[in-house]
Amino acid sequence: MLEAILPSGLDALGWGPDFEDAYQGFRAALPAGEREQVTPVRVVGVQRQTFQVRGLHGEQEARLAGSQRHAGALTPAIGDWCVLEPVPEGAGRLLGVLPRRTTFARALGAAEDTRRAQAVRQQVIAANVDLVLIVTAPDADFDLERLERYVQAVQHSGARPVLVLNKADLHADTDWWVGGLRGLGPDLEILVTHAEGGEGLEGVRALLQEGVTLALIGSSGVGKSTLTNALLGRLAAPTGEVRESDQQGRHTTTSRTLYLVPGGGLLIDNPGLRDITVWDADTADFGELEALAAQCRFRKCTHTTEPGCAVQAAVQAGEVSPARLAAFQRGNRRGRR
Incomplete structure (x- = not known):
């Protein structure tokens, strides 16, 4: 009987009994000499060829094991839990991805070639996310149809969507925009914030508890990076100017990063999504x-x-x-x- 290891240090990263069971099963299938070497880690950053992972021994760089690449195994995404084999010098090796609790993904290829449904493929935006904050602003880019697609994508992932109307300082009265958001669903939580001024953040902070993973999505320029920095209490994510002509923002966040939030919880800041097509494995191939x-x-x-x-x-x-x-x-x- 393998000794169960559920260190409290992993709880802060979102570890739980479901991941523990999957990890022990993976570990039991390894040769006896390798079982004591591996450790569970969570993907906190994704580069082109490498991954930043964090576990009991802190943060380090890792690469997907060659056997996994050649076997066409699941590619790790931000938020995934993986099994790491340490390497004495250089990046560690990721031997496998543990089953995901939730998968937030979108369909790619639908707009380019809808006549060939087989061309549609899945892009995993984040894994094992509990809450997704759909951030918008009361400006010319406010689009209820697009926001509804965001809500559908989050619900399909298994996570809980929360709507955030940021940049509330743009208008003295935001009731019209809040009323539109209420029409997207009677059970949806709606928060109104002015992240740059620090207003309304208590509602967001109340969602962040130890082990809870929260992701931010929305168009460029709605203030996701500013909200990230406000919650972290430091300048972790770059912010950019918004064009005066149309209030549109530039892509300041170019990669996905998972941050530990002071006081508990985890936060993923995503690059701006102009739109989203819901990924559904049951409808991807017609x-x-x-x-x-x-x-x-x-x-x-x-x-x-x-x-x-x-x-x-x-x-x-x-x-x-x-x-x-x-x-x-x-x-x-x-x-x-």
Whole structure:
């Protein structure tokens, strides 16, 4: 029986019984001589070829083990828990990624080639995130449809979305913008902040507790980096100017970093996302629907009310869900634009 190791030092990084069980299972499968050498670490930074990881022995650089690269194994993302094999000199080796508690991802390729659904691929933005703060501002870039897609992506990941209206100093009355955010869902928590002036931050800090991982997403220029610096109490993330003409910001955060927040909790600051397409493994490949569509009576069938529609027949027979058909139709509409 392997001795359980659940040091309190890892709790602050978001460790829990689910990761412990997975780690012990991974460790038990290693050769006897290697079991005592490995240790669990969390990915706190991602570069092109290397990863910054943090564990009981502090922070260090690591690389994905060659066996993992050649086997096509899961690539670590910011927030992942991995099994590290220390190396006497140089970067350690990541032997594997532990199963994720949550996966915040988006679909790439949909806008470029919607006619070929197989081209859509997943980009993991962050792993094992508990809360995602969707940051916006009361300016010309305020877009409820885009914010709704953010909310859907966060909910699909398994994390809890929280809406943050930052830069509240831009208007004396923010009720109109807050009212719009309330329309995105009755159960969504909404916080109003002015990060640069330190106003409204107590609501955000209340979400941060030991072991809780919080991520920030939103368009460039909404003040995510300023909010990050305010919560950390130091200039950790670069900030940039906003253009006077359209209130649009530049991408000041170019990589994802996981920070330990003073007083407890962890924070991931993400580069600005102009928009997001929800990643759904069940709808990423519509191969069977494309095969059915080829059997429709009309070549340009929209799969709505046309007679002889093979896709609608499959839906009525219970072979295809209405939700999957709706996603397929959205992709086809984007492809015809």
